[in-house]
Amino acid sequence: MYYRVFWGLTLRLFRALLALSCVVLGSPLLLAADPQWVEVRSPNFSVITDASDKRGRDVALHFEQMRSVFGTLFTKAKVNLSVPLQIVAFRNSKELSQVAPIFNGRPIELAGLFEGGNDRSFIILDMSVEDPWTTVFHEYAHRLMDGNLSFHVDPWFEEGFAEYFSSIEVDDKQARVGKVPEQTYRVLQQMGWMKVPDLFRVQQSSKTYNESGDHRTTFYAESGLVVHYLYDNLLVPKLNLYFDTLQLQKKPVEQAIQAAFGMTAEQFDKALRDYLRSGKYRYYPVPTPSGIVASQFTVTAVSVADAHALVADIHAHSPDYRDKALGEFQDVLKMDPDNAAALRGAGFVCMEQKDYEHAAEYLRRAAERDKKDPRVHFYYALLLNQEGPPDAPRSAEIKKELEISIALDPTMADAYSLLGFTQAVSGEPAQGIATLNKALELAPRNENYRFNLASAYLAAGRVDTAIGILRNLANSGNPEIAARARQALEQATQVKEQSGRLELRVEKDSEGRSENGKAKPEGTSGLKTVVVLPAMHFIKGKLVAVDCSASPHAVLTVAVGGKSIRVHVADSAHVVVIGADEFSCAWAGKTVAVN
Numbered sequence: 001m002y003y004r005v006f007w008g009l010t011l012r013l014f015r016a017l018l019a020l021s022c023v024v025l026g027s028p029l030l031l032a033a034d035p036q037w038v039e040v041r042s043p044n045f046s047v048i049t050d051a052s053d054k055r056g057r058d059v060a061l062h063f064e065q066m067r068s069v070f071g072t073l074f075t076k077a078k079v080n081l082s083v084p085l086q087i088v089a090f091r092n093s094k095e096l097s098q099v100a101p102i103f104n105g106r107p108i109e110l111a112g113l114f115e116g117g118n119d120r121s122f123i124i125l126d127m128s129v130e131d132p133w134t135t136v137f138h139e140y141a142h143r144l145m146d147g148n149l150s151f152h153v154d155p156w157f158e159e160g161f162a163e164y165f166s167s168i169e170v171d172d173k174q175a176r177v178g179k180v181p182e183q184t185y186r187v188l189q190q191m192g193w194m195k196v197p198d199l200f201r202v203q204q205s206s207k208t209y210n211e212s213g214d215h216r217t218t219f220y221a222e223s224g225l226v227v228h229y230l231y232d233n234l235l236v237p238k239l240n241l242y243f244d245t246l247q248l249q250k251k252p253v254e255q256a257i258q259a260a261f262g263m264t265a266e267q268f269d270k271a272l273r274d275y276l277r278s279g280k281y282r283y284y285p286v287p288t289p290s291g292i293v294a295s296q297f298t299v300t301a302v303s304v305a306d307a308h309a310l311v312a313d314i315h316a317h318s319p320d321y322r323d324k325a326l327g328e329f330q331d332v333l334k335m336d337p338d339n340a341a342a343l344r345g346a347g348f349v350c351m352e353q354k355d356y357e358h359a360a361e362y363l364r365r366a367a368e369r370d371k372k373d374p375r376v377h378f379y380y381a382l383l384l385n386q387e388g389p390p391d392a393p394r395s396a397e398i399k400k401e402l403e404i405s406i407a408l409d410p411t412m413a414d415a416y417s418l419l420g421f422t423q424a425v426s427g428e429p430a431q432g433i434a435t436l437n438k439a440l441e442l443a444p445r446n447e448n449y450r451f452n453l454a455s456a457y458l459a460a461g462r463v464d465t466a467i468g469i470l471r472n473l474a475n476s477g478n479p480e481i482a483a484r485a486r487q488a489l490e491q492a493t494q495v496k497e498q499s500g501r502l503e504l505r506v507e508k509d510s511e512g513r514s515e516n517g518k519a520k521p522e523g524t525s526g527l528k529t530v531v532v533l534p535a536m537h538f539i540k541g542k543l544v545a546v547d548c549s550a551s552p553h554a555v556l557t558v559a560v561g562g563k564s565i566r567v568h569v570a571d572s573a574h575v576v577v578i579g580a581d582e583f584s585c586a587w588a589g590k591t592v593a594v595n
Helices: 053-073 133-148 155-166 182-191 196-201 214-232 236-248 253-261 265-278 304-316 322-335 340-352 356-369 374-386 392-408 413-425 429-442 447-459 463-473 479-500
Strands: 002-007 010-014 037-041 046-049 085-090 112-116 121-126 174-177 284-287 298-302 503-508 527-532 539-547 554-560 563-569 590-594
Touching: 037 053, 037 304, 046 053, 053 085, 053 133, 053 155, 053 174, 053 284, 053 298, 085 304, 112 133, 121 133, 121 304, 133 155, 155 214, 182 214, 182 265, 196 214, 196 253, 196 265, 214 236, 214 265, 236 253, 253 265, 298 304, 304 322, 304 340, 322 340, 340 356, 340 374, 356 374, 374 392, 374 413, 392 413, 413 429, 413 447, 429 447, 447 463, 447 479, 463 479, 554 590
Parallel strands: 046 085, 085 121
Antiparallel strands: 002 010, 002 112, 037 046, 037 298, 112 121, 174 284, 503 527, 539 554, 539 590, 554 563
């Protein structure tokens, strides 16, 4: 889980480790009791608000319009969001402060924020401020890119486009695309500039990108300005040549700039500064969709218990509040013992905290209350998967739950990913490949899905295809993905080398006849040649013990049926482990699958 929060041009990325047991630390929520909570549903969004149904309709319409603008900018007919999104519009700042990130012991003052997870994302707005949109549309642009682009590009364009997108002004008739925010002028005038080649060289691992301060603020402002400049001067189509020169031809940034934009890096610097000083930029009017009318959106009442459960769900996805979420869900259940959202949320929290027994009970009760909730079925499948590598009956149950979840919500990419992985490791690699490709259609840039796809190709014996995927992932900007890919690539390469050493075996044919029944030529009667290729197999059983006495070598003793099998690991520090953070010599009594 992760989240990003934007206020001004700064961003913070928090990660938190979960406790190993369910901890109940409840605190009362301070939601207003008098206003009526409602849910507004438009064709593509759900907005829950206590700021009136009219304001809820306005929020939903705004997001529908921005979604349409994104499709126009990327000339894409279908716009995907790979993770279910819930929009929450609080009527005032006091209510929003209950979910705001904590800094120096106090909630940060902000107009909006984004909370993200693999299972659900939240966009949260303060409807008492004049313009809550800019802060959330930046992150919304990232989510849209994740669901619609099949490639990652350098941070300057990722963040620059998000800044460009967040500056769009939209009303009932059109969106005005291309305004350079006043804040960009102030930041670059007061804090100075980065040279364009230095800006373009920033990567996800760079200090400039990861540490708060003036350099980072300048990076965001200048990245946004570059994207405005490229759109204004019709240079966006030349980006393909720039990235090809940089990434495929391995040319330096300066040469890629010259090849793509027809100017030196120094000339690009000057042109960008002249562009800002001129104060002139182009507006691009983009018609908003005419068929989407706010008055036609459906509105339903939301109970106070469901509103409390919603805030607890936001807390469950927030590192700053996660330890309070279970207590809050349980408070809702005291108010409404059969509240489906609270039961589902409590099950999710206990599962994340590895209290699988209570997680199963909460999710079972949630399913009894609402059999058509796709997240309940997804969570239960995830729970079964987390309890250990599944045997055949458990694999069948996981697949059944995921198939129900997908039928109820065909847009949940994570459900396809887990289903594809389960199919691949349970002896159905072809189905697994097809399902994982569906996950990638919904989330083309998700590298975890690509890693699982490579594993499925290995299980199917398509080693070359797997190696091609792993080679690309080994160059990922995500250090964790890159390390896993390099380890898996080494193993896949070994499998390929072994398959190249064919075993030639001569066997006697008792009848001395060829397959068509005719007598074989003299000198060959009774003989046939068999080529045997090594295949990849999985053994599934109970891990009895791990012997690390000859480190880095390790020997795993696995009980399979009535037999005991010893599996040798050449280097325990570089073995691919799925379902745990790292290899452990202390493992015992665990259900495992080993290839």
